Amino acid sequence: MCWSGCVGMLCLIPMAWISFSFLDLTSSITGGLITNLNDALGALGGLMGGLGTIIGIVGGAFIGLILIFLFPIHWCLFYRPDDVMLLISVILPWILCCTITSAISAHSPRGGIHTSLAIGIGYVIPALVIYFILPFIPMVGPMIAGVIDGLASGLTDLPYALAVGTSILEGSLVGAVFGGFIGSLKYKPGGKGDKAPKIKKSKKGEASSEPTLGGTGTDYCTNCGAKLTSDDQFCTNCGSKN
Numbered sequence: 728m729c730w731s732g733c734v735g736m737l738c739l740i741p742m743a744w745i746s747f748s749f750l751d752l753t754s755s756i757t758g759g760l761i762t763n764l765n766d767a768l769g770a771l772g773g774l775m776g777g778l779g780t781i782i783g784i785v786g787g788a789f790i791g792l793i794l795i796f797l798f799p800i801h802w803c804l805f806y807r808p809d810d811v812m813l814l815i816s817v818i819l820p821w822i823l824c825c826t827i828t829s830a831i832s833a834h835s836p837r838g839g840i841h842t843s844l845a846i847g848i849g850y851v852i853p854a855l856v857i858y859f860i861l862p863f864i865p866m867v868g869p870m871i872a873g874v875i876d877g878l879a880s881g882l883t884d885l886p887y888a889l890a891v892g893t894s895i896l897e898g899s900l901v902g903a904v905f906g907g908f909i910g911s912l913k914y915k916p917g918g919k920g921d922k923a924p925k926i927k928k929s930k931k932g933e934a935s936s937e938p939t940l941g942g943t944g945t946d947y948c949t950n951c952g953a954k955l956t957s958d959d960q961f962c963t964n965c966g967s968k969n
Contacts, residue, residue, distance in 0.1 A: 800898065858872065
């Protein structure tokens, strides 16, 4: 689960870039106050060549990541209920990230849900730890923490810790729905999550039989553990002699 959570955390970065670049996340968040920031970063690539393109892509990805971390889903529903594009821009990166990561690593609905939640927890812990460490940094730490808290409160009416915590956890919960669905599609009974039945063996190493209500015995193959009837001379699963 640890490695799948790390993969999912990395996967969220390009998903945030998609929302920033193609859905104009900045314009949606600011209500049109800041527009075409994605085009400006794209133009940077044209002016500076390959380095500018890299800066534009990386910058767009991290700006998108900061925005979806700062604005919770419930904020979009409460303050901008009619702005469907804003809701899509904030939720889509989580849906894509959790779906893709679950398709790679999950093998059951529970695995898909756990993978999605691991992505959220993996981001919320460092985001909050860094914030709580800032006041202990001499001189500039308290000032930076105050600016961050004031910015978050001005934009979302929530302190930084509450805004980021609820935003990441809400996004991962929405993604967990899709992760669990993908996990259910990949689930195969008898696969990794299912254990073979325990076989009681006698002192000679042979499988013991348990009497049933009808009086007939039930045997188990000593090679693979498959259930056999008393009339089976060979295992119907692996072919070993009973």
